Amino acid sequence: MTPNSLLIIILTIIIVEFIVDTVVEYINLKHKSTQLPPQLQDIYEPEKYATSQAYQSEQTRFGFITGSLSFIVSIVLLVSGGFGALNSFLLQFTTHPIALALLFCAVLYFVNDIITLPFQWYSVFVIEEKYGFNKMDAKTFVADKLKGHGLAIVIGGVIISALLLTVSWLGTSFWVAAWAFLSVTIIFINMFYTSLIVPLFNKLTPLEDGSLKTAITTYCKKVDFSMDNLFVVDGSKRSAKANAYFSGLGAKKKVVLYDTLIKDHTEEELVAVLAHEVGHYKHKHIIQSMLIAVVQMGIMLFIFSLFAFNDNLSQALGADKSYLHLNLMAFGMLFSPISTFLGIFMSILSRKNEYQADNFAKNTYSATPLITALKKLSANNLSNLTPHPLYVFLNYSHPTLLQRIKNMEK
Ligand SMILES: [Zn+2]
Incomplete structure (x- = not known):
């Protein structure tokens, strides 16, 4: 050509x-x-x-x-x-x-x-x-x-x-x-x-001890998921938007929760979000x-x-x-x-x-x-x-x- x-x-x-x-x-x-579906009202x-x-x-x-x-x-x-x-x-x-x-x-x-x-x-x-x-x-x-x-x-x-x-x-x-x-x-x-x-x-700071960490640890044990690397990231430094993600493989795997996510959600909701991330893994x-x-x-x-x-x-x-x-x-x-x-x-x-x-x-x-x-x-x-x-x-x-x-x- x-x-x-x-x-x-x-x-x-x-x-x-x-x-x-x-x-x-x-x-x-x-x-x-202008109308929201009934489930989202x-x-x-x-x-x-x-x-x-x-x-x-x-x-x-x-x-x-x-x-x-x-x-x-x-x-x-x-x-x-x-x-x-x-x-x-x-x-x-x-x-x-x-x-x-x-x-x-x-x-x-x-x-x-x-x-x-x-x-x-x-x-x-x-x-x-x-x-x-x-x-x-x-x-x-x-x-x-x-x-x-x-x-x-x-x-x-x-x-x-x-x-x-x-x-x-x-x-x-x-x-x-x-x-x-x-x-x-x-x-x-x-x-x-x-x-x-x-x-x-x-x-990045490791999630501090407390009821949230206990709830997460209990869930991870139940689904047989070794979770040593659970971090909180200061997303609030840039944006009010919240998120959570998973990265790495094997022993390097890490779950990262945004501080903005922790601020606005109940413990049960946070464990559910983590369960979703564990599902990906x-x-x-x-x-x-x-x-x-x-x-x-x-x-x-x-x-x-x-x-x-x-x-x-x-x-x-x-x-x-x-x-x-x-x-x-x-x-x-x-x-x-x-x-x-x-x-x-x-x-x-x-x-x-x-x-x-x-x-x-x-x-x-x-x-x-x-x-x-x-x-x-x-x-x-x-x-x-x-x-x-x-x-x-x-x-x-x-x-x-x-x-x-x-x-x-x-
Ligand atoms: Zn996902």
Whole structure:
């Protein structure tokens, strides 16, 4: 295929994705109803329900503005050959392939961050602030940015360098070695996420002794689940929104409860939330998602290996000859529809897993406190209680609140 036809395919993909996203967001926004389903009547006072809808409208509008901006910038850069031009410009500083690739990615990463910075600021300090979610001050915002950049430089730098090194050593069969390396990296990050990355941003403290810990320990003994790593994280440092999650494997496994969750829920509700998380572990959902990520990575790298040395990909982005990082970038854009389908498949699987975890909590503990906890969470987070089914199908990693309640009441 000629560089020109590749460029046309890339542009078509970007345009179609933008239109589909915008239409689905619009349908979802229009789908909101002033009437709540009977099972959900007790969640919101009419006034708070109106607030939750205003919050969703504002977020959708804001998403449309940022999405349109990024769409326009992408189209302009592609049509004008901007990526190739940037690459030629950087060639005067280094011609070393790995250094050039790192420099190219760093420039794009930081330029993108600078352009989107006012929007990130607006989202936190105007929208989230207005609805009472934001607990972050300017200092935390800046510190988060700097730490995020540090992590991106280290992790991104290691991954890009490793990928390019394997290509220069092994040629077209690089994908096997790159796959092995990236798989180990995915598993490593999964295992040590809570021990290494979370403490950079938050304070984790072991749950203190008391009636909550006793209730949790009693439940864990009952379901034969060894629970030595139960932490509370200071989520309230940034947002009033609450959450709980599970990470790691084997002896490294950890359950993390947000302080905002503990504040607003009864002991029974907290044990029910924990029972749901234990359900994910007992059904091996964490290993499952890790394995899927590894398999997906292998498929993607294999397909990339078929295109990696195709000069036309770089030329489609405006370069004069082939550069591996430009090929990778063009490949990423061409691969994006496949990523979208894989993403939808992952969401379907994830929603199925959520039902399994809910059922586990129901069978080993009780459905009622989990239902009241989920209702409180939805209300506190001003969640959309009546999303459009198409929007749910495409984007939701969790079933809707109403679907989860119906499932548990069966
Ligand atoms: Zn879950």
